[in-house]
Amino acid sequence: MNLRFRLAALALALLSFLPQARADEGLWLPLLLKQLNEADMQKKGLKLTADQIYSINQGSLKDAVVQFGGGCTGEIVSSQGLLLTNHHCGYSQIQQHSSVENDYLTKGYWAMTREQELPNPGLTATFIVKMEDVTSQVLAGVPTANVQEADREKLVQANIQRVAQAAVQGTHYQAFIRPFYNGNEYYLFVTEVFQDIRLVGAPPSSIGKFGGDTDNWAWPRHTGDFSMFRIYAGPDNKPAPYSKDNVPFTPRHHLPISLAGVQPGDFTLVFGFPGRTNEYLTSWGVEETYSVSNPAKIKVRDAKLKILAADMQASDKVRIQYAAKYASIANYWKKWIGENRGLKKLDAVTRKQQQEVTFQQWVNSGDEARKAAYGTLLPQLERSYTAARDYTLARDYVTEAALGVELVAVANSLVPLAEMVQSKVPATELATAVDKARAGVINFYRNYSAATDQKVATALLPLYATGTPTTLLPTYVKNLSKQYPGQNGWSTYVTQLYDKSRLTSNESAQALLNEVAKGNARALLDDPAVQLASAIVSNYRTAILPTYTAATDNIALLQRTYVAGLRQQQPERKFYPDANSTLRVAYGQVQPYAPADGVKYDFYTNLDGIMEKADPTNPEFEVPARLTELYQTKNYGSYAYKGSVPVAFIATNHTTGGNSGSPVINGRGELIGINFDRNWEGTMSDIMFDPDRVRNITLDVRYMLFVVDKFAGAKHLVNEMTLVSSSDQAAPEAGKKIKKVKAKRQSSTATVR
Numbered sequence: 001m002n003l004r005f006r007l008a009a010l011a012l013a014l015l016s017f018l019p020q021a022r023a024d025e026g027l028w029l030p031l032l033l034k035q036l037n038e039a040d041m042q043k044k045g046l047k048l049t050a051d052q053i054y055s056i057n058q059g060s061l062k063d064a065v066v067q068f069g070g071g072c073t074g075e076i077v078s079s080q081g082l083l084l085t086n087h088h089c090g091y092s093q094i095q096q097h098s099s100v101e102n103d104y105l106t107k108g109y110w111a112m113t114r115e116q117e118l119p120n121p122g123l124t125a126t127f128i129v130k131m132e133d134v135t136s137q138v139l140a141g142v143p144t145a146n147v148q149e150a151d152r153e154k155l156v157q158a159n160i161q162r163v164a165q166a167a168v169q170g171t172h173y174q175a176f177i178r179p180f181y182n183g184n185e186y187y188l189f190v191t192e193v194f195q196d197i198r199l200v201g202a203p204p205s206s207i208g209k210f211g212g213d214t215d216n217w218a219w220p221r222h223t224g225d226f227s228m229f230r231i232y233a234g235p236d237n238k239p240a241p242y243s244k245d246n247v248p249f250t251p252r253h254h255l256p257i258s259l260a261g262v263q264p265g266d267f268t269l270v271f272g273f274p275g276r277t278n279e280y281l282t283s284w285g286v287e288e289t290y291s292v293s294n295p296a297k298i299k300v301r302d303a304k305l306k307i308l309a310a311d312m313q314a315s316d317k318v319r320i321q322y323a324a325k326y327a328s329i330a331n332y333w334k335k336w337i338g339e340n341r342g343l344k345k346l347d348a349v350t351r352k353q354q355q356e357v358t359f360q361q362w363v364n365s366g367d368e369a370r371k372a373a374y375g376t377l378l379p380q381l382e383r384s385y386t387a388a389r390d391y392t393l394a395r396d397y398v399t400e401a402a403l404g405v406e407l408v409a410v411a412n413s414l415v416p417l418a419e420m421v422q423s424k425v426p427a428t429e430l431a432t433a434v435d436k437a438r439a440g441v442i443n444f445y446r447n448y449s450a451a452t453d454q455k456v457a458t459a460l461l462p463l464y465a466t467g468t469p470t471t472l473l474p475t476y477v478k479n480l481s482k483q484y485p486g487q488n489g490w491s492t493y494v495t496q497l498y499d500k501s502r503l504t505s506n507e508s509a510q511a512l513l514n515e516v517a518k519g520n521a522r523a524l525l526d527d528p529a530v531q532l533a534s535a536i537v538s539n540y541r542t543a544i545l546p547t548y549t550a551a552t553d554n555i556a557l558l559q560r561t562y563v564a565g566l567r568q569q570q571p572e573r574k575f576y577p578d579a580n581s582t583l584r585v586a587y588g589q590v591q592p593y594a595p596a597d598g599v600k601y602d603f604y605t606n607l608d609g610i611m612e613k614a615d616p617t618n619p620e621f622e623v624p625a626r627l628t629e630l631y632q633t634k635n636y637g638s639y640a641y642k643g644s645v646p647v648a649f650i651a652t653n654h655t656t657g658g659n660s661g662s663p664v665i666n667g668r669g670e671l672i673g674i675n676f677d678r679n680w681e682g683t684m685s686d687i688m689f690d691p692d693r694v695r696n697i698t699l700d701v702r703y704m705l706f707v708v709d710k711f712a713g714a715k716h717l718v719n720e721m722t723l724v725s726s727s728d729q730a731a732p733e734a735g736k737k738i739k740k741v742k743a744k745r746q747s748s749t750a751t752v753r
């Protein structure tokens with residue numbers, strides 16, 4: 001529908017409508033809490049001051065929160081650097097230490113001594129030392145009008161480099177600067193990055209991944225989604241690469257753990273590193289996600305997952321090789337399905353259109369300056385999205401379908417070598433590049449089954465060829481369709497591809513690389529997988545990317561202007577910036593919800609529910625014998641509540657991907673749980689938040705403690721933590737030292753009730 005028509009149609013109905021950030025929505029910047037949120041948080045039950053959450057001068061909660069690896073959050077729970085995160089966040093590390101004989105995915109892993117804590121090369125834990133508004137420095141000398149987005153970006157990046165470098169000169173810290181409010185503001189983050197992070201403990205997948213993909217993104221939930229690591233530092237307590245001589249890190253703060261549990265209405269705070277949200281997207285952006293990207297990506301992953309699942313079930317080797325890959329593909333496949341349902345339910349596109357109508361009215365009713373700044377903004381956005389549409393779709397098919405075939409992906413990683421060969425670089429240069437490629441290649445084949453991947457290719461390549469707008473398909477692929485016509489054409493081609501390519505196993509790939517290093521460049525260029533990958537990727541670079549980038553750059557510029565406009569239009573509203581993998585605070589309260597007519601969900605689950613879901617014939621719902629035994633003997637220690645052990649609870653915190661592993665903290669600053677997911681009806685919250693139906697799902701610390709202590713017998717780890725039980729005492733005044741309570745626990749010999 002065109003904008004003018006919409007304006008007329010909706011204007012009347014909407015005179016009273018003003019979009020507001022509703023309670024509980026928001027991913028707040030820790031350094032602005034005092035100014036924006038402190039009063040509201042305290043009204044809702046926070047007993048601390050904003051300074052106790054974030055301060056650069058004294059130890060505060062932020063000193064117990066880390067970004068775990070690139071995509072999760074973790075929290076420090078002991079004075080010896082003990083770290084908690086999700087099982088699904090430590091999953092690839094647990095997998096890497098596993099083999100068919102020593103299968104920690106299936107059996108779990110518990111280090112009973114420090115020596116047994118396992119190093120994980122490449123894994124990092126990042127603390128935020130401080131953050132700072134550096135907008136004026138970053139935008140210094142950057143024209144505000146009549147500048148191409150790409151040129152603006154160059155100027156901005158140059159400033160960013162300079163400012164970030166200066167910020168950490170002469171220290172062991174690192175720094176980065178990120179755009180906020182779509183580039184209207186910039187913040188500097190100074191970080192301390194630890195590199196020796198060891199695996200301490202993980203429950204078996206039958207606990208840590210209980211419910212599997214069936215229960216993923218859903219409530220009620222019974223997953224014991226946690227794992228434990230420890231940060232090691234050099235003898236000076238500073239980051240150091242792995243060394244036997246490193247020692248457990250001493251943090252500035254570690255979170256005490258509350259055994260008191262939660263009740264509806266209780267204040268909750270989630271402190272972590274949310275990855276990406278798009279709350280200020282326009283109707284055209286939502287429409288693109290809803291009708292173009294999500295359906296295409298869902299379709300491709302649907303096909304891939306069916307094939308992986310069948311092969312994983314048929315072979316233990318394939319199951320272990322593909323466990324982490326499967327989980328991550330399935331995760332967003334399901335998320336997008338839920339997201340689209342949620343967007344439809346909320347009528348998101350219409351609501352966005354309504355906001356745009358009010359915005360346009362505000363523009364039209366303003367002075368000349370306002371009209372000049374925003375007058376044609378929305379029609380321009382519409383045009384840009386229309387221009388981008390086919391290219392967005394083509395890009396989705398390249399990344400999901402073409403590169404979703406692992407043979408194409410690994411061949412693609414060698415395309416730079418092929419290009420070096422073609423441009424006739426000196427032999428020594430080529431040999432160095434080959435050596436570099438070799439390491440990545442070896443790693444890749446560890447978790448590769450050519451037979452499985454061939455089936456994936458047979459399904460995905462035709463999807464790629466038919467889903468991509470024809471004009472954006474490489475000639476090479478169009479010719480393949482002609483060369484191999486008919487129903488079985490693709491399957492004939494794929495069979496030949498996997499027969500002929502030397503990239504289907506590590507041995508033959510290494511042999512191929514050896515030949516290349518010796519100067520036989522043809523060997524690489526003749527490989528059919530390399531040919532296919534280069535055709536797809538070079539076409540992507542020349543036919544898709546330029547237009548796609550021009551359009552999305554333009555959208556970025558317009559979106560920045562739109563967000564600036566919205567902030568002017570609604571000066572009374574507190575705006576939070578979209579998530580961008582930086583440290584944020586979300587606060588809300590424990591709350592049940594009613595997703596549909598006649599349905600109401602309670603706010604917590606417990607161990608009894610695990611037993612109800614138990615199904616020995618379904619690998620997703622297998623319950624370990626030891627857990628059943630503890631249940632039958634009610635051997636719960638001090639982790640019990642109303643005769644069972646609480647497992648998970650829900651609250652109204654605004655969270656997103658990257659918040660997994662985040663500490664969920666009560667009003668006194670104590671850990672009450674580990675965030676790990678959202679509910680099915682709330683998966684659209686990255687685009688539109690609705691406090692009535694969006695819930696974050698938290699693992700109750702008492703289940704974690706119960707599993708570590710009673711199930712795993714790793715009580716030494718519990719003893720390392722600071723447990724507090726506040727049910728029997730008034731809330732300590734903010735800042736006062738929290739009373740350490742020695743929890744009384746039963747011995748682990750079972751007593752039958």
Ligand code: ARG
Pocket residue numbers: 088209212213216217327328330331657660676677678
């Ligand atoms: N949905 C959660 C998040 O986005 C957890 C995913 C891990 N679990 C799984 N069954 N794949 O990361």
Ligand code: ASP
Pocket residue numbers: 071072655656657658659660661676677678
């Ligand atoms: N499970 C997500 C994560 O890994 C959290 C979410 O998307 O709610 O970060």
